[in-house]
Amino acid sequence: MNFPSHSSTSAAPTDMKRTLMKILDGTARNRASKAVEWLITLVVLTNCAAVVIDSMPDVHAEYGHYFHEFEFWSVMFFSAEYVLRAWSYGARYKQEEGGAWRGRKEYMFSFFGLVDFFATAPFYLHTLFPYLDLRVLRVLRLLRILKLSNYNTALQDLFQAVYSERKAFASALFLLLIATIVSASLMYFAEGHEQPEAFRSIPHCIYWAIITITSGYGNVEPVTAGGQLIALITGFLGVCMAAIMTGIVASAFSNQMSRKQAAFGQQLREALADGIVTEAERELLAKLQRQYRLSDDTVNSIHDEIKKEMAEAAAN
Numbered sequence: 001m002n003f004p005s006h007s008s009t010s011a012a013p014t015d016m017k018r019t020l021m022k023i024l025d026g027t028a029r030n031r032a033s034k035a036v037e038w039l040i041t042l043v044v045l046t047n048c049a050a051v052v053i054d055s056m057p058d059v060h061a062e063y064g065h066y067f068h069e070f071e072f073w074s075v076m077f078f079s080a081e082y083v084l085r086a087w088s089y090g091a092r093y094k095q096e097e098g099g100a101w102r103g104r105k106e107y108m109f110s111f112f113g114l115v116d117f118f119a120t121a122p123f124y125l126h127t128l129f130p131y132l133d134l135r136v137l138r139v140l141r142l143l144r145i146l147k148l149s150n151y152n153t154a155l156q157d158l159f160q161a162v163y164s165e166r167k168a169f170a171s172a173l174f175l176l177l178i179a180t181i182v183s184a185s186l187m188y189f190a191e192g193h194e195q196p197e198a199f200r201s202i203p204h205c206i207y208w209a210i211i212t213i214t215s216g217y218g219n220v221e222p223v224t225a226g227g228q229l230i231a232l233i234t235g236f237l238g239v240c241m242a243a244i245m246t247g248i249v250a251s252a253f254s255n256q257m258s259r260k261q262a263a264f265g266q267q268l269r270e271a272l273a274d275g276i277v278t279e280a281e282r283e284l285l286a287k288l289q290r291q292y293r294l295s296d297d298t299v300n301s302i303h304d305e306i307k308k309e310m311a312e313a314a315a316n
Contacts, residue, residue, distance in 0.1 A: 017091035024085050040081070044144045047074050075123040078144070082116045112147070119144040161252030168248050176213070176241050183234040184209040190226040213238035260292040265302050272306060 023033045047070075054060050054067040089107040090100030107113045162169060184205035191199040198220040199205050212218035212234045222228050267288060271281040289299055 015091060017088045020084060021088035021091055024081070024088060040147065043074060043077055044147050047071075048145050050074075071123065075120050078116065078120050082120065085113075085116065115144075115146045119147065157253065157256050158249075161249065161256045164255065165248050165252040169245075172241065172244050172248060175244075179234075179237045179241070180206060180209045180213060183212070183230060183237070186230045187222070187227060187234075190224055190230055191222050194223050194227075195220065209234060213241060260294065261298065261302060264288050264292055264294060264299070265306060268302060269306055272310065 023030075023036055050067055050070055054064070060067070086104050086107055089103040092103030092106070093099060108117070184202050187208060188199055188202045188205045191205075199208070208218045208220055212231060216235045216238055218231060218234075222231050264285075268285060271277045271285060277285075288294075294302075
């Protein structure tokens with residue numbers, strides 16, 4: 001959306017590092033930023049598909065060398081991206097604020113910086129230690145899928161939503177723990193003598209209870225009437241827990257979106273307070289809109305509501 005501004009205001013020149021940082025971060029609303037976002041997304045998805053397909057013995061035996069070649073060039077791509085990000089983040093802070101090292105350290109030890117690092121680390125470790133069995137580390141290549149959350153806030157929203165409702169989640173998990181232990185104990189006494197191989201102890205019954213609560217059907221069929229009743233009740237508890245968890249998550253996501261709109265609205269109010277939106281304020285609002293994944297219609301609605309509130313306040 002367009003905001004009023006001084007006609008004499010001109011865009012300040014941006015150096016190469018800051019421009020590159022905005023493009024790689026996705027905060028720059030231009031074709032270059034969009035192209036980089038789609039390119040990284042394509043390479044990440046192709047890499048994850050290659051890791052999955054390469055795990056098939058027959059496919060690996062016939063096409064393994066192609067997958068190895070693709071992995072090599074992918075690592076070169078991600079390594080170049082990592083270096084460029086670390087280099088460009090040097091422009092995040094001025095010299096008096098900590099300088100280039102602060103920005104680079106902030107990126108390298110951030111969540112996405114660590115994901116970028118560990119996405120390429122298995123390749124270099126295998127190159128340095130070719131005789132070690134690093135198959136477990138190679139699976140870390142699938143961590144590259146987490147890079148996509150840098151451009152899609154769904155995962156970030158989930159973490160923030162869970163954290164904001166941590167007390168409700170803790171209460172639900174406590175109820176789940178109680179239901180699991182009680183169901184396992186009752187099943188042990190009901191089926192322990194009839195099926196000692198499957199229900200020979202309460203810990204073994206806990207495994208059955210967890211499977212039953214989460215999937216609705218346990219890995220072992222009870223044979224006694226008491227065991228069948230306990231299984232029905234346990235399955236019903238699982239449905240109830242799923243409903244509780246779903247309600248908590250849905251409420252948390254709704255509250256998360258409301259907080260984002262409120263934060264954007266507050267920033268917009270401050271920008272419109274003097275009737276003029278400067279270029280710096282315009283860039284900040286555009287950054288927040290992209291960061292919060294707010295549509296133009298949502299932003300226009302917030303803008304119209306604030307303008308209406310300001311007009312009513314001025315009239316009074």
